[in-house]
Amino acid sequence: MIFAQIFDMISVGIVVIDKELNVEKWNRWMETHSKIASENIIGHSIFEHFPQLETKWFIRSCKSVFAFGNFLFFSQKLHGYIFPFMNSFTFCTEFSCMQQNASMGPLRDENNQINHLYIMVNDVTEIASYEKKLIEINTRDPLTEVYNRRFLSNRLQEEIERFKRYGRPFSIILQDIDHFKKINDTYGHICGDFILKKFAHLNSERLRSVDIYTRYGGEEFCCILPETRLESAYKLAEDLRVTIEKQLFEFEGNKFNITMSQGAVEITLGVSNAEQLLKSADELLYEAKNTGRNKIAARITEM
Numbered sequence: 001m002i003f004a005q006i007f008d009m010i011s012v013g014i015v016v017i018d019k020e021l022n023v024e025k026w027n028r029w030m031e032t033h034s035k036i037a038s039e040n041i042i043g044h045s046i047f048e049h050f051p052q053l054e055t056k057w058f059i060r061s062c063k064s065v066f067a068f069g070n071f072l073f074f075s076q077k078l079h080g081y082i083f084p085f086m087n088s089f090t091f092c093t094e095f096s097c098m099q100q101n102a103s104m105g106p107l108r109d110e111n112n113q114i115n116h117l118y119i120m121v122n123d124v125t126e127i128a129s130y131e132k133k134l135i136e137i138n139t140r141d142p143l144t145e146v147y148n149r150r151f152l153s154n155r156l157q158e159e160i161e162r163f164k165r166y167g168r169p170f171s172i173i174l175q176d177i178d179h180f181k182k183i184n185d186t187y188g189h190i191c192g193d194f195i196l197k198k199f200a201h202l203n204s205e206r207l208r209s210v211d212i213y214t215r216y217g218g219e220e221f222c223c224i225l226p227e228t229r230l231e232s233a234y235k236l237a238e239d240l241r242v243t244i245e246k247q248l249f250e251f252e253g254n255k256f257n258i259t260m261s262q263g264a265v266e267i268t269l270g271v272s273n274a275e276q277l278l279k280s281a282d283e284l285l286y287e288a289k290n291t292g293r294n295k296i297a298a299r300i301t302e303m
Helices: 002-009 028-034 056-068 125-139 149-166 180-187 189-204 230-246 274-290
Strands: 013-018 023-026 072-074 100-108 114-123 170-177 212-217 220-226 249-251 254-256 260-266 296-300
Touching (some): 028 114, 056 072, 056 114, 125 149, 149 170, 149 220, 170 180, 170 189, 170 274, 180 189, 189 212, 189 220, 220 230, 220 274
Antiparallel strands (some): 100 114, 170 260
16 A cells, blocks of 8 residues: 555656566556556557557567566666657757656566566656756857867867778868957957857858867867868858858948958878867968968868
């Protein structure tokens, strides 16, 4: 009697399944979040109401518990969720479904035989949302909302290691807004911030979903372009250059145009770390600035 009350009062989902994967127990937490009453699911296959569970990994996991008495854990970071329940936290808008940690284990009878297993489900949506926001804070530039330099260095090193292992090319474009100090001196730093935000938006919206756009520092930005040869990177840089050149910027009644200089490089086997690649792109960037600005300097890196 007492255990039955605890079974239904506990704020964790509990499901008991037999060897045929039919549901034998379905506590009140599961009823509340699934909108399925226990009398409508007990005695039925778990797949009848949750066909998406009829996968190799889930069936294999159940067989492992019944055969060997294993205890298994399904992390939200890997799976997201086991049961597709609605996210009840309205402020966690990044998740449409409840994020769950779940565990599975054997239930032994008086003869020490495993004829049932349990699944326990924990709602970790709020925690997952908080962790995601922390990651965003640590990897995003607060002004422009594009990725920051720390993220750039880490991601660039990942691309270099991928290139070394699989030989997949990639290029980067380093950008610098021409005469940005003059903009700050003439119109003020608030205007300068406005320029940086709009500049970042105009560039990032023209990139592919697989590309990475970051703020390198000050008025410098960097594009990481996976699976991209130098010729394609140069064409993209020219497209971005024209986009910025043609854009009319308006701030508090002032209208003006800006330009940018760019250095584009493609990875080669001689590059071993992110600093080398960025140094090469930076040298090309200043070559573009020193030879007239509003242009692109490009080459395949040679270290």
